[in-house]
Amino acid sequence: MKIMGKVISRIEKLNDISQSKKLDAFIFCSASSVKYFSGYFFYFEYGVSPFHLLPSTLMVKPGQDTSLILADNEMGQSITVFSGIKVIPYESYAYEKQPDPTSNMLSGICSFIIKNKITRAKIGIEISGFPFVIAKSLKNSFPELECIDISPEIAGLKSVKDEDEIASIRKACVLADIGQEAVLKYAKVGMTELELFSLAHRDMENAAGFRIPLMADLSSGAGTNSGGGMPSNKKIEPDDLILSDFTPCLQGYWGDSCNTIAVGRPTEIQKETFKRVKEALEIGIQTVRPSVHASEVDRLMRAHVGLYPHHGGHGVGTLYHEAPRIVSYNQELLKPGMVIALEPAAYKETYGIRLEHLVLVTDTGSETLTRFQHQFEI
Amino acid sequence: MKIMGKVISRIEKLNDISQSKKLDAFIFCSASSVKYFSGYFFYFEYGVSPFHLLPSTLMVKPGQDTSLILADNEMGQSITVFSGIKVIPYESYAYEKQPDPTSNMLSGICSFIIKNKITRAKIGIEISGFPFVIAKSLKNSFPELECIDISPEIAGLKSVKDEDEIASIRKACVLADIGQEAVLKYAKVGMTELELFSLAHRDMENAAGFRIPLMADLSSGAGTNSGGGMPSNKKIEPDDLILSDFTPCLQGYWGDSCNTIAVGRPTEIQKETFKRVKEALEIGIQTVRPSVHASEVDRLMRAHVGLYPHHGGHGVGTLYHEAPRIVSYNQELLKPGMVIALEPAAYKETYGIRLEHLVLVTDTGSETLTRFQHQFEI
Numbered sequence: 001m002k003i004m005g006k007v008i009s010r011i012e013k014l015n016d017i018s019q020s021k022k023l024d025a026f027i028f029c030s031a032s033s034v035k036y037f038s039g040y041f042f043y044f045e046y047g048v049s050p051f052h053l054l055p056s057t058l059m060v061k062p063g064q065d066t067s068l069i070l071a072d073n074e075m076g077q078s079i080t081v082f083s084g085i086k087v088i089p090y091e092s093y094a095y096e097k098q099p100d101p102t103s104n105m106l107s108g109i110c111s112f113i114i115k116n117k118i119t120r121a122k123i124g125i126e127i128s129g130f131p132f133v134i135a136k137s138l139k140n141s142f143p144e145l146e147c148i149d150i151s152p153e154i155a156g157l158k159s160v161k162d163e164d165e166i167a168s169i170r171k172a173c174v175l176a177d178i179g180q181e182a183v184l185k186y187a188k189v190g191m192t193e194l195e196l197f198s199l200a201h202r203d204m205e206n207a208a209g210f211r212i213p214l215m216a217d218l219s220s221g222a223g224t225n226s227g228g229g230m231p232s233n234k235k236i237e238p239d240d241l242i243l244s245d246f247t248p249c250l251q252g253y254w255g256d257s258c259n260t261i262a263v264g265r266p267t268e269i270q271k272e273t274f275k276r277v278k279e280a281l282e283i284g285i286q287t288v289r290p291s292v293h294a295s296e297v298d299r300l301m302r303a304h305v306g307l308y309p310h311h312g313g314h315g316v317g318t319l320y321h322e323a324p325r326i327v328s329y330n331q332e333l334l335k336p337g338m339v340i341a342l343e344p345a346a347y348k349e350t351y352g353i354r355l356e357h358l359v360l361v362t363d364t365g366s367e368t369l370t371r372f373q374h375q376f377e378i
Numbered sequence: 379m380k381i382m383g384k385v386i387s388r389i390e391k392l393n394d395i396s397q398s399k400k401l402d403a404f405i406f407c408s409a410s411s412v413k414y415f416s417g418y419f420f421y422f423e424y425g426v427s428p429f430h431l432l433p434s435t436l437m438v439k440p441g442q443d444t445s446l447i448l449a450d451n452e453m454g455q456s457i458t459v460f461s462g463i464k465v466i467p468y469e470s471y472a473y474e475k476q477p478d479p480t481s482n483m484l485s486g487i488c489s490f491i492i493k494n495k496i497t498r499a500k501i502g503i504e505i506s507g508f509p510f511v512i513a514k515s516l517k518n519s520f521p522e523l524e525c526i527d528i529s530p531e532i533a534g535l536k537s538v539k540d541e542d543e544i545a546s547i548r549k550a551c552v553l554a555d556i557g558q559e560a561v562l563k564y565a566k567v568g569m570t571e572l573e574l575f576s577l578a579h580r581d582m583e584n585a586a587g588f589r590i591p592l593m594a595d596l597s598s599g600a601g602t603n604s605g606g607g608m609p610s611n612k613k614i615e616p617d618d619l620i621l622s623d624f625t626p627c628l629q630g631y632w633g634d635s636c637n638t639i640a641v642g643r644p645t646e647i648q649k650e651t652f653k654r655v656k657e658a659l660e661i662g663i664q665t666v667r668p669s670v671h672a673s674e675v676d677r678l679m680r681a682h683v684g685l686y687p688h689h690g691g692h693g694v695g696t697l698y699h700e701a702p703r704i705v706s707y708n709q710e711l712l713k714p715g716m717v718i719a720l721e722p723a724a725y726k727e728t729y730g731i732r733l734e735h736l737v738l739v740t741d742t743g744s745e746t747l748t749r750f751q752h753q754f755e756i
């Protein structure tokens with residue numbers, strides 16, 4: 001197990017929520033919040049494990065005890081947590097007897113509550129991913145314990161990144177750049193979308209040195225007109241555009257990026273459309289600065305390029321889509337430390353073009369974190 | 379949306395559970411059970427979506443109404459469900475207003491309950507993956523509705539496969555075979571584990587024509603001595619063994635396979651160890667037939683090869699590890715239609731060897747579904 005070198009203050013950020021909502025403790029069950037508050041990343045590409053309902057549950061009694069109740073069959077991996085966080089493994093895998101990971105996890109949670117004398121407390125939770133078995137067990141064991149949903153407050157906290165988070169996102173962006181550069185390098189007529197995808201994914205994983213979960217649109221030809229889709233065995237044809245939206249997850253932090261390229265000779269109209277979308281993205285980036293409304297960034301991009309049937313952008317962090325949303329209804333003001341993907345687009349009858357960069361809101365404006373060039377012709 | 383051509387009788391299998399447990403209806407939330415009963419497969423490699431807590435919830439009033447409450451942003455994918463199942467989409471993605479997928483999903487669930495007049499019913503659920511928000515909403519709206527855990531009964535049902543399931547698992551096994559053949563074909567000194575993994579994964583995805591979630595151990599050299607681990611940028615060296623355990627998921631059904639190969643010249647002891655493990659696997663396969671205890675298969679493999687610190691095998695279906703477990707405590711009798719991975723192993727100080735096939739219990743014995751050869755020297 002690897003302990004990060006310095007104490008991270010994200011747990012301390014809970015103090016305000018604790019006071020304003022009169023909470024005594026917190027239970028975090030989502031992979032995103034566990035990563036955010038503890039540093040622990042669970043590799044999620046295999047879906048639900050038969051050996052645990054949750055790989056980990058983070059219990060927080062602010063200023064007193066922060067414990068990660070962790071499935072012991074995840075301990076074999078090299079895991080990283082912030083210093084000051086206790087790791088309490090529970091037996092999850094067994095072969096000489098029936099495994100009972102859920103009961104063991106519940107025991108760990110209940111022990112924390114008893115030990116920290118919060119049996120009659122008010123506990124902050126994120127209701128959406130909260131498992132019924134935990135709620136039921138708490139109610140049975142501690143009938144006076146009350147759970148309060150603090151999802152909006154946690155989303156607000158997460159929307160402003162600290163320096164360590166920005167460093168993590170920068171690394172994820174390097175992988176996104178490698179993927180986009182691979183598309184420019186390898187794309188050619190006759191290969192399938194899947195073959196191109198495999199090369200891009202390989203280059204990203206080789207650079208990281210381990211497997212990288214990768215959300216990806218990679219579509220070519222008419223498939224680009226709906227904004228993308230997963231790679232298929234469709235062959236790339238001479239006049240195709242290729243739309244590649246790569247969203248890699250590096251140890252719990254996501255990057256995001258999109259490019260659209262022409263493998264052959266694009267039409268004048270396609271070139272003009274690409275130029276307009278690129279200008280819209282540039283307008284978005286130039287608009288991003290503290291105290292601008294999120295909606296304003298969205299409005300100005302759309303005003304330049306026309307309508308497209310999706311958001312103009314979104315926050316990125318331990319989730320690939322989080323606050324602040326760059327949409328017309330969002331009157332939130334941007335703040336330094338927010339990390340925002342901007343992705344204006346134009347979808348026509350036979351093709352679509354979307355271009356995306358990930359930008360950091362700085363004290364005076366913005367810094368573009370993804371570094372690849374939006375290049376149309378190869 | 380694609381409707382499968384014939385009515386599948388898996389929903390009818392719930393009648394027995396309905397009668398024995400006195401249940402009026404069922405709610406299935408796990409991806410595995412939704413796939414099993416409805417045919418709907420959710421691509422899970424990206425983890426939790428910000429646009430739905432659950433992509434789908436399957437509501438069943440036996441003999442009357444089976445409805446899949448489905449996030450509409452999943453409808454864009456080409457989805458498949460069995461005939462007779464109603465698909466009821468709920469709004470999940472929105473950009474002109476705040477999306478509220480959880481409330482919309484809950485509305486869909488409550489509408490089903492009202493429409494089918496089961497507001498005072500007993501409803502079977504699988505408690506482990508059941509979300510607190512659904513339980514809370516049901517309790518608020520229908521205080522006389524009662525939820526009963528039927529996880530063991532559902533696990534029992536799933537352990538015996540019907541013909542369509544066996545056909546699905548056969549297809550997943552073809553992918554596993556392609557992966558194992560790729561290792562034999564491409565493995566060479568100097569390449570990294572990740573590079574080899576990428577080629578094997580590529581061949582599997584090319585054969586399928588779309589992305590394939592792939593749980594995989596791929597380790598080389600001393601890394602094999604603990605049974606595997608994810609591929610890294612470690613280079614394959616002249617005297618390395620390579621252990622490759624490939625568990626691909628093809629549209630909701632898993633395959634499973636493991637091979638261990640020597641890239642250079644194995645030692646006589648390694649050859650002898652490989653031979654023993656291969657014999658143990660053969661003994662396991664020969665032992666599999668109806669009415670044999672699961673524990674007996676485990677015992678005979680261990681008796682031949684010695685102890686190894688994991689199960690001897692496990693069922694495979696819509697989960698990569700399900701009933702029946704091939705372990706010493708499991709006195710369950712094997713039945714025709716069960717699909718079982720057998721994976722005896724030997725772990726030494728500096729290397730490990732594990733060999734695995736997936737077998738179907740037939741009326742008279744077994745059929746090996748994975749077809750690749752366990753070949754040690756290349």
